[in-house]
Amino acid sequence: MEAKRVVIIGAVALGPKTACRLKRLRPDFEVVMIDQDEHISYGGCGIPYFISGDISDVKELMSTSFHMERSPQFFEDAKDVRVRVKTRAESIDRRAKTVHVRDLVTGKQEDLPYDKLVLATGSQPNRLPIPGADLPEVMSVSNLSSAMAIKERIAKGEVDRAVIIGAGAIGIEMAEALSDLWGIETSIVEIAGQVLPGVLDSSLARMVQRHIEEKEVAVYLNETARDIRKSDNGEHRLQLTTSQRTLDADLVITAVGIHPHSKLAQEAGLLVSPKGGIVVNNRMQTSDQDIYAGGDCAEVMHLVTGKPAYFPQGSLANRQGRVIGTNLAGGFAVFRGIVGSFSIKIFDLAVASTGITLNAALREGFDAAHALVVQADRAHFYPTQDLMYLQLVVDRKTRRILGAQGLASNGDALVGRIDSIAAMLPYRATLDDLSNMEVAYSPPYASALDIVNAVANTAENVLDGYMTTMDVDEFEKCFLEGESDNCICLDVRGPANAAPYVAKFGERWLNIPQETLKRRLAEIPRDKRLIVVCNSGVRSYEAIRQLSCAGPCDVINLQGGVAAIKKSGLLNLSEESESEAES
């Protein structure tokens, strides 16, 4: 194939990756990359750590791992790629195969010819459609320029109090950045009934919320921001009014999602989805085969649902960029789709997920079930062990794994588990596969029967009818809030653990240690609904199996046990801490 001229619009993640891959395969190609911003090729996901101060110099986000700044000159010298910054692509003439660009400094316009064109136009933050959203103290964290502006205001001491609108990943990362290092009094306002909506189901979201609140960030759920105005009293600059309250602030950060920046594609007549994502095939070609698109401006195939999805992530942009580079060079590469993996550090807690949530699965029409396991993140006898919370979502009919989500203090340990499950999802892996998944075992790094295996086993036990389960949410409703003594707890832990609960709930909290249950079956009331409880859900399962032998009674396992109750901040009676691991 003879050398071609390739124009790339957008120079943050996908653009540079495409350019570099292409030039390595075809050094003879001419590659021009344009961007309307002055900052290019930066790690946008690092912005919260720049604002927090974990990363002191913004240049680190723009540097290679060998400490060279990825400036236009760097791309010229090291990669033989032309870069034109502060240059806006205004339209595409697909017949003439040119891009009409405007130099934002000089105002000069010209038409750049291309043989192949790559759209890497990224995303734009959703705007908040309320009065005051355009005040200068109301900002988003959509790019490096806005991040630098926010940090400058904070560093000047202009921000004592901040409100973040949106409890998604960016909102929460910003809450940590502002409050943890800078000591800014921070609140989050979220329209949904939980934090991280779409990423976690409600039980785990509740635990995350609890952690954020313990770090003294206020979280207001089910609240809509109504308007923002300049403050009268002068102590703080702004007043944000929600559907429930008024909050003072010096800074309001809006983090209410992003949408594909696909106007250019749309105007050029390329196929764009109803939600605005540029439609591409698995070689990342748009409806014009000479134009490729990827990253935050394009939609992707979701391999769990089998439907198109919008899942903007810098890491996916990098992978797609390589695929485009290979294809432009005359090779054959495909990007089959995504499984939706996600991770975030929230103060001392790591949260990660893959696939789809239980809620999403039900919405998609799957006959979905879930299981939650609380277990040590390595051998329970190894000194550095800590509890991990892992939930699995499965399809009852096919036993296919649909998703997983978890929390832990050790983020590497959690992300490793989530990544392992994610790796199986494209193969439509079943519970049986996960039950036997081989974890590289040694006590410092894994359990002999690791939590990934245990959660599959637990889900299998649910699907096979060996137990029915209850979540913390349901426990709250039917035991803590429902005062009826028709529903009682059977605590099968040792008396030392159970004592504070027995003291609090009296006859509604029955304590029979599991190892004594066999000979104390007569004490079990047959006319009540029995919520069987231990510290994690393991010994309670054992008890349920024993009770199954003793004749019919309505027994239900509290998933995650007392560990889950405590982590959610529902009941905090002091007792010795325990963990369990067997299923």
Added chain:
Amino acid sequence: MEAKRVVIIGAVALGPKTACRLKRLRPDFEVVMIDQDEHISYGGCGIPYFISGDISDVKELMSTSFHMERSPQFFEDAKDVRVRVKTRAESIDRRAKTVHVRDLVTGKQEDLPYDKLVLATGSQPNRLPIPGADLPEVMSVSNLSSAMAIKERIAKGEVDRAVIIGAGAIGIEMAEALSDLWGIETSIVEIAGQVLPGVLDSSLARMVQRHIEEKEVAVYLNETARDIRKSDNGEHRLQLTTSQRTLDADLVITAVGIHPHSKLAQEAGLLVSPKGGIVVNNRMQTSDQDIYAGGDCAEVMHLVTGKPAYFPQGSLANRQGRVIGTNLAGGFAVFRGIVGSFSIKIFDLAVASTGITLNAALREGFDAAHALVVQADRAHFYPTQDLMYLQLVVDRKTRRILGAQGLASNGDALVGRIDSIAAMLPYRATLDDLSNMEVAYSPPYASALDIVNAVANTAENVLDGYMTTMDVDEFEKCFLEGESDNCICLDVRGPANAAPYVAKFGERWLNIPQETLKRRLAEIPRDKRLIVVCNSGVRSYEAIRQLSCAGPCDVINLQGGVAAIKKSGLLNLSEESESEAES
């Protein structure tokens, strides 16, 4: 199905798991578990941590995660399983369906009837066939009793100097246990030419060896232990003579592998492999359908080679035990096989692997190739980042991934990557799959283009002929030891990094920073073999692509670059440290 009587021989890992799973599914079954030892149901993999003192009380290895000792009484009360310790199974009468047992305390013999029998007889340590191997100061770490005996001797102050024979996992873990906490002067003698033979290929093994030696444990490779005798001089108790030297010691630990303990099965006429593993089908049934076997006494299918293998691991025993329990209860469960995942903590270094090594792959007849990547274990701009070393083994013909192995200081981060690759192996995943594997990305836990993707991309570049590569071993031979100036290094890093090498090697070490290469091509000698070097192998790949354009010359990429050289202890010239991440 009516209730049955099940006898289980062996009560360490597979036995108890089988018993408990079975009783949960069929509380009406009668289950008897026998063991010749007094200690049962312990985490054998925790022994090194007990000896080191990380785990202070041996009871922790025998306890549930909720701190109850898994004693015979515990199995009786909590699990409704009968346990008979210090009871040896002497023979099986398959016609009468009885096991002949002897009480090792009273001498009483009897025949235990069974409907179904489970063999969980485990493994035995290989004996060293040399004079003196049966001296009381020569010990193995095969079970809890021997571990307790070793710790007792150490605690009494009887051990100042120790020699470990065998540099496999157990030998190395014991070396750390003895030297790190107890300060015992420790040496390892290994018959093979590297540490961890069979687990790592030589380049990574060399880095591990270097780390062990930095911790002041002597490592003697390619040496055979010849004899052990009581010492004459009195300062130390023993003298071990190898093929090369004589070592004084107060304790010699033999860790020269284990073999299946399958005598009982063999004598009962069950099918046993030439190497001694009991042959089972994927439901874990032996050649007698009423007898199941699993754990360290059985062989398994290797899913990468497609051949039977022996891979004793407590974690596999647990998974197989559950499969047997389900099948005994009348369910249908299968254990398809293993991929051979492994992990170990060695002082401050974690090592993990899955699948097969390059050497094993070549032996198995694969047209195997490998790639090594050195990259940050999270975003290179994130403060806690550290270098990870990851090698991938692939089949050129099918592009199938055959194995991976790595080192890192952060073991959770490494094991997570290895587990993710392991999860794909049963599906015969290809480079393309790993290249696009979705890692849950955020800067604290992963790179946008994570090392698992990078190593697949690098391997693809090798297979596609975009570069040829060289390992550290070969670099040593052809550059450091081969004095010919026919082969020179082209260092494409900055002058500050290259300076000490230029100073040492003069004209044999040419420094042209990659970003200046385009205009300095004329300086490249065309009549030499060019080893292109950067810190990790990334910028050198970029340079090689540029050189490919400049006309034919013999260029080769040093995999892992200067980072790999240093980690192997080959050259240690001081310079600023760097890392790189792009492929």
